[in-house]
Amino acid sequence: MPVISRCRCLDPVLFGSYNRGSQQLVVRFAGRLVIVWWGCAGDVRLPVPWSIQPLPCVPPTGTRPSMQIVHYPHPALRWKSKPIVEIGAELRATVRRMFELMYEAKGIGLAANQVDLPYRLFIVNATGDPEQIDEEHVFINPEIIRRKGSEEGEEGCLSLPELYGQIRRAEEIVVEAFDLKGRGFTMELTELPGRVVQHECDHLDGVLFPDRMTESARHEIQQHLDDFEILFRDRQKAGEIPSDETIRKRLRELEPS
Numbered sequence: 001m002p003v004i005s006r007c008r009c010l011d012p013v014l015f016g017s018y019n020r021g022s023q024q025l026v027v028r029f030a031g032r033l034v035i036v037w038w039g040c041a042g043d044v045r046l047p048v049p050w051s052i053q054p055l056p057c058v059p060p061t062g063t064r065p066s067m068q069i070v071h072y073p074h075p076a077l078r079w080k081s082k083p084i085v086e087i088g089a090e091l092r093a094t095v096r097r098m099f100e101l102m103y104e105a106k107g108i109g110l111a112a113n114q115v116d117l118p119y120r121l122f123i124v125n126a127t128g129d130p131e132q133i134d135e136e137h138v139f140i141n142p143e144i145i146r147r148k149g150s151e152e153g154e155e156g157c158l159s160l161p162e163l164y165g166q167i168r169r170a171e172e173i174v175v176e177a178f179d180l181k182g183r184g185f186t187m188e189l190t191e192l193p194g195r196v197v198q199h200e201c202d203h204l205d206g207v208l209f210p211d212r213m214t215e216s217a218r219h220e221i222q223q224h225l226d227d228f229e230i231l232f233r234d235r236q237k238a239g240e241i242p243s244d245e246t247i248r249k250r251l252r253e254l255e256p257s
């Protein structure tokens with residue numbers, strides 16, 4: 001239990017009773033609330049020598065807006081996500097909710113940007129079938145380390161509903177990432193899974209599939225994009241969606257540090 005002993009070294013004031021189920025302990029340390037993770041699966045850390053994660057900007061449970069898929073031109077979709085430095089119960093719950101949202105929307109991949117989170121993380125189930133849990137994959141801090149060949153194929157996006165386009169992508173890729181248990185893995189992918197992973201990696205850099213369309217093809221869908229823009233701005237004016245500035249401020253606050 002290395003994290004517990006570290007916790008004792010800090011002599012924290014217990015803020016709330018610890019929860020063995022969620023494997024987290026919230027303590028007040030140096031005037032700030034921090035969350036301490038432990039346990040077998042909970043004490044998973046990426047190669048960052050840090051086991052205490054500041055928690056100054058997470059609103060109390062119950063006041064967080066419920067997670068939902070955001071649509072173009074939401075600023076989160078243009079956010080270049082920061083690498084995740086620690087995996088804990090909250091992140092695992094986030095991933096589970098992302099799978100639910102993806103299945104509800106009949107999708108096969110979903111990036112954290114698409115649920116308004118600045119994390120370098122996406123999920124994939126290329127079958128789109130919630131029963132096939134063996135096909136569920138979580139990619140944390142992914143890097144495409146090799147690309148080979150080129151082929152065109154149709155793509156859509158849950159953040160651009162009902163919009164499709166022909167996109168040229170590498171035919172084969174090799175991707176490295178971490179899973180939810182913090183284990184590094186490598187995958188060689190082709191066909192649909194390869195295309196989905198390339199599409200989702202783009203999301204983490206704030207790139208959307210229309211950005212990769214030819215100029216003439218993009219011209220054809222411009223009206224559709226303009227319609228998304230009008231709808232989004234109308235919803236902001238109606239107060240249903242925060243201002244771009246408020247959204248960006250929140251994203252900056254949530255970035256892993």
Ligand SMILES: [Zn+2]
Pocket residue numbers: 156157158159199203
């Ligand atoms: Zn997408």
